[in-house]
Amino acid sequence: AEAAGPGRKEALGWLEWSRGWMGVVGEFFFQRIAASHLANPLELPPLDGVSIIVTGATSGIGLEIARQLAQAGAHLVMAVRRPKVARELIQKWQNEQTEVSMPLNIEVMELDLISLDSVARFADTWNARMAPLHVLINNAGIFTIGEPQRFTKDGYEEHMQVNHLAPALLAMLLLPSLIRGSPSRIINVNSVMHTIGFVDAEDMNLTSGKHKYRSWLGYSNSKLAQVKFSSIFHKRIPAEAGVHTVCASPGIVHTNVARDLPKILVAGYRLIPYFIFDPQEGSRSTLFAASDPQVPEYCETLKSEDWPVCACINYDCNPMNASEEAHNLETSQLVWEKTLEMIGLPSDALEKLIEGEPVQCRYGQQKAE
Secondary structure (H helix, E strand, C coil), X not given: CCEEECCEECCCCHHHHHHHHHHHHHHHHHHHHHCCCCCCCCCCCCCCCCEEEEECCCCHHHHHHHHHHHHXXXXXXXXXXXXXXXXXXXXXXXXXXXXXXXXXXXXXXXXXXXXXXXXXXXXXXXHCCCCCCCEEEECCCCCCCCCCCCECCCCCEHHHHHHHHHHXXXXXXXXXXXXXXXXXXXXXXXXXXXXXXCCXXXXXXXXXXXXXXXXXXXXXXXXXXXXXHHHHHHHHCCHHHCEEEEEECCCCECCCHHHHCCHHHHHHHHHCHHHCECHHHHCHHHHXXXXXXXXXXXXXXXXXXXXXXXXXXXXXXXXXXXXXXXXXXXXXXXXXXXXXXXXXXXXCHHHHHHCCCCEEXXXXXXXXX
């Protein structure tokens, strides 16, 4: 990697980059074997009285996460761009319930991560209830395969906003409700692709020209930024707040993302579908992170040991180690600071929210209290 100054990297070194791609390829071919011990669907504990928000809950992994949490008794909030589709799904799920089953406790709220104003309004509406939130699952994301670089109306590269900035803003603004629901959890659906990402805090939009834009680069960088931000959040929030942060990798799930991956993986998608998880299988690590009673204990252990990265759960529902670059606390701190600036929050927002003080957000014209 070229140096931009003493000790500063501008890209992954070849060894890190190669190890990252080896991890992607290895996950592709061996994930089903590694996760063969898991039940499908994953068995969940009773979740009566547990309030859970799931973003992107109308398709793919998010749909499976939402359906299974609702059937386990949770108060489920489907935070979605298309409320009509969500309501149709709820009706379908209700019709599938047996006569002796309890009615599903689901509501729909509109949320569009392509707009930070929408994120702020959503958080404002939820916080106004003064109700506890026990689990926030940041599932929604995009991977615009092979398409040219695009920017949101907020001025940010689409992958970075939808996959990192918007979920970060949502988690920060919902912190008062998460503290009310303590012990609570923030679950970020991440990806093995973070291992081939590199985040320059001064070029998070990938507009400097240092690196030619590719959709896989935008995606992997956004997923690494999420791990880095989550890790600083994990380090800075006091243990007594009882809010635990986890990044969960679903594995390589049967979607349409393969076209932009190396040719060997494209061929694998077409010729060896056995190795690819379906959405129900891909939902297991997130459901485990959201419901297993040992997860908060694991987060607390990492915190007590001053581990540089937040808890990460692999597709086989076992702890995983994030990439070498994810362990770089110096760049993680820079990503934390830049992210707060980009999402319109002051640098001391976390501390103020923990203390119950109002925080002004540039988006949505709201105060989180």
